[in-house]
Amino acid sequence: MTSWNFDPDTFGHGMDADELAGTPATPQMEELDLNGDGVTDTVHVYQDTDGNGTYDTVTTAVDFDGDGQVDFTAVGVDTDGDGIVDYNEAAMGIDWNGDGQVDAVLYGQDADGDMVMETSHLYTADEWADFAVPEVPETPAPDEGDGFSAGYEQFDANDTNMDQVVGSPVSDEQYWEYQGESGPCAIYAQVMAYEGMTGQDIDPQEMINVAYENGWYSGSGTTMDDMDKILNYLGADTEKGYGGDLQDLEDCLSDGGRAVVAIDGNEVWYGNTDTYAPNDPNHAVEVIGIDYSGEEPMVIINDSGTVDGHAIMVPASQFMDAWEDSNFYYVEAYA
Amino acid sequence: MFLKNKDFFAKPARVGPKAPGDQPDRVPEENHTAEPDGQKTETATMVQLRVQDEQLQRDMAFLDACSRETGRPEMHKQLSELRDYLKNARFTVAVVGEFNRGKSTLVNKLLGQDVIPVSALPSTLLPIRVEGGHRDELIWKKPGGETHYPLKPETWDTLEEEIGWDGKAKGELVLRQTLPVLQQNELALLDTPGTNSQVKGDLSMAEEALSGCDCAILTIAAVAPVSESELRFLQEGILTKKVPRILVVLTKLDLLSEKERELVIRNVQARLDSLQEGLPLYLSQSGLVPGWEEKAGPKAIWDQLTAWLRESDHTYLKCQRAHGLLSEMAEELRGLYACQLEVLEEKKEARREKVEEKKRQLLGNSHIQWDQLEIEMLNRCNQNFTWIREMTEERQQDVIEKLTLELSHTNNPKDWWEKDYPYRMKMEMIALGNALESNLQSFYTRDLGWLNHVLQEKYKAIVPPQNQRMADKGVFRGARSQAELSLEDMHNTRLISRVGTGVVTVAGYLLFGMMGLSPLGMAVGIGGGIVSELFMNRRVEEQRARLGQTIRTELPGVFSRCVETVEKNVRETYRDAIGNMQKACQNWANAQCEAMEKARQQGEDPTKAQAIRQKVEKLAAMIQD
């Protein structure tokens, strides 16, 4: 067994279990200057992954030599919720010859939290390079594509009996915007919902910046927990939870509210096309109406994820299938 | 979740067809020797031939793992053959010999029936295993599967066509016979292709057959007795293979004259004895040589075989053979691992030397750099001294001039000396101290900044600034010249003088008045006063001059004492910084050396060497004396 002790000054420094207990579940970043040179050399990211109000995961990144490159990373997890980290995983770059290049990486796991690595492995640079991204055929970079058209039929007030339609899809459709190929679907959905309720014109990019600053948007996406934050920021009242159904959506829309729901993107994005994706991501869309005029109710949604996603009509059964994947998670908003 | 099969991932992956020896709990074991009920198990009279020795199995599994690890696939193959051998419940007799030595004939004679067509193609190309069975049939077991043929005369021709002459055919022919002699005895006869056949691969077939047999019959033709190659085969192919039972059968004796027969037999016996004494020699035919009746003819041979078959030490011999083979493998593997260990040790030594060399270099280079840094810091410190001296000298002149000027204006030098001068000096020195302090601190900060910049760049270290005053107020506040001068208080003197003058005047007036010389008395009195004033003024001047001199001579001393203290402080501060620098650098060097050492140790992966060492020990335990 290889023994490799963490430096307690470097690991888990700064916040103990008492301090951590009861802190809000928002991920928190702590910057430390361990060598006292006035430059941050260590960053701890505390996360409350089980949502119980106590941080249980701390990711540590240390730049030992101040070259701006992270030399050491560790992830500590409190798996049993007693406030003490009991699982650690760490990787440290080793520069054998001092040429500034990492020649090997020491990677280890400590499964019982005693700060001794039960398993560790020294990867050579070549082995480590196995993680490098393989060559990919030349394709336009993300956000440079033409977008994807789901090929859905759009809601048309002339083709239906408006008495049978809940919500205000005609006006709400006007607030639809395409999010591009990146991940701020929840922010777009919230902005569209707020605009629909108030008639105000909100710049989604500005809200992305707000979300970013407040930690509701990581640059990659928004978590389901934060699916109402922008609405709150703009001043809307919200309710959120699991287990919604069509009736809840109808009630919300009838009361002048708007609903943002988390669905399996794959099941709605690909709509009527033959294409499919390998994974099934959670995706936020705004529900702007339900049309009960046909044999099967149609749920009308503004989907910022596809280029033709405004006021698209998804059969209720298909919508419920997609919604089920998030256990019918939804946010109701009222201006 | 409670895991019962938690070693799943710890076991090696099995890709492709199932390898022998795999975990029986996960894959239903195929019974390659499946027989109809009744023939499957040994009868009570039969000797237990199947070896079930757990330790042996464990040893084999261990050697198998070692062979894989050391890249010895042939050893893996040997082990798998050994497993088959141990598993085999039949007493297998391999009939081996060179081409055209009457092997198939002997088999036929032993069985009392021509079951193998003599000189037929198949028997010269593939081993034929003859064993008891439920029905007569011929099976060609090939690497990819097996083909069953009904046993008819034309079958051999069909086979001949399929096998072909190109020597590419692989596998073994199994001839199942309902012969009572086979059914009653758990015995199989294995007719092998000639060891000197031109067809490539035949020798390995014979050797393969030998590795799995319990008894070897080497046939030697009397017409060409015991060639060198036969002897070599007996030595290398049979004796070293540790076949438990060996029997040499002299065939084709009938082709010789009676006289020749005995000669040949003696010759053969002698040559065999030269290899190993006591190898039993039999004649394939009976009634040809007198005195050999007990060891001549198929029946005699058969009796010997069945006697062996029923010997109770059979499984023991089997195990012995297995242990012997394993011991050889263990020895070979131990050699390989020892070699690996040696390489590791060598590498370890080389790595250690390299790291030590790197450490020496690092420390050597670092020390030179630190010395340079120290010299530079001391230079900077000395530059401060030059500045301090220039600055204080200038200030000293100013102060002397200022004080002497003040002194020149005072009427009572003693008073000024005692009351004003200390205060003035104090103020001047404090001002000087402050000026020095602020400048020195800024020089120090600048120099420390420079040092830290260099340290940060080269050693990722910094020296914390010292909060130490260099021109301490205390030094200057108390520093003043207050020579113990016995100065006359000119005010009092003047008063006394004036009183005295008055007294003289009155006395003079009275004296001279009585004498009628009053005005003179007055004059004397007044003159005395004037003289006294003049005298007084001269005394003040003298005092001023004396004090001025004192100031001029003593003040530089005060200044220089202060400067010395300040310089001492400055030196100490810089020394502290240098000390801290050395400490930080040393820490850096230690950390570097430690990291190198740690990296070396990690690189050595002591667990690997340890694991190999354990394997060597385990293998050593398996090696027979």
Place this chain on the structure above:
Amino acid sequence: MISIQEFLKNVNTGHVVRSSVPMGLGKSLPMLDIADDRLLVTLFFYRSILRPEDKTLLMPPEIIASFEYPGARLVTFETLALSRRFTGVDFRKPAGLFRHEAIRHLDREAYMAEKERYYEKLNALIAYLGGGEAFTQQDEDELARLFTMLAEPGLYPYYRAACPQFCERFLRK
């Protein structure tokens, strides 16, 4: 004992995904691992960017997480962008395209059916690990076939990084 399908559903609706996995990231194929006598299900979360004509971009994974089976309790959570292991990865560049060659012939339903078969083989393996029925060589080969076929070649390095033992066993060339 719940099935792997139900388990994945629980993960997707559990607090870890809700609070720590950005929407828009989807799950990889689940892999099994055993650590400290505990059965873990490891998966990573990555984004796929829709493009027509089999040009859907597969972005490098952002999160690798392990959950204890069957309770779905989080055991490890690694943010790849912060991990020293993945400093060589440009997370803005795609790691591969979808559909890859091995599944190009599968339409959506057929693909889902193969995935379901994969889940069923995992269920069989889980049952065996818990002391249930034998997991035969045929089962093992079939699981390897399905995993190798379904796993996206561009993401192989990440599968290996996330669960080396599983991949050593079941990711075959």
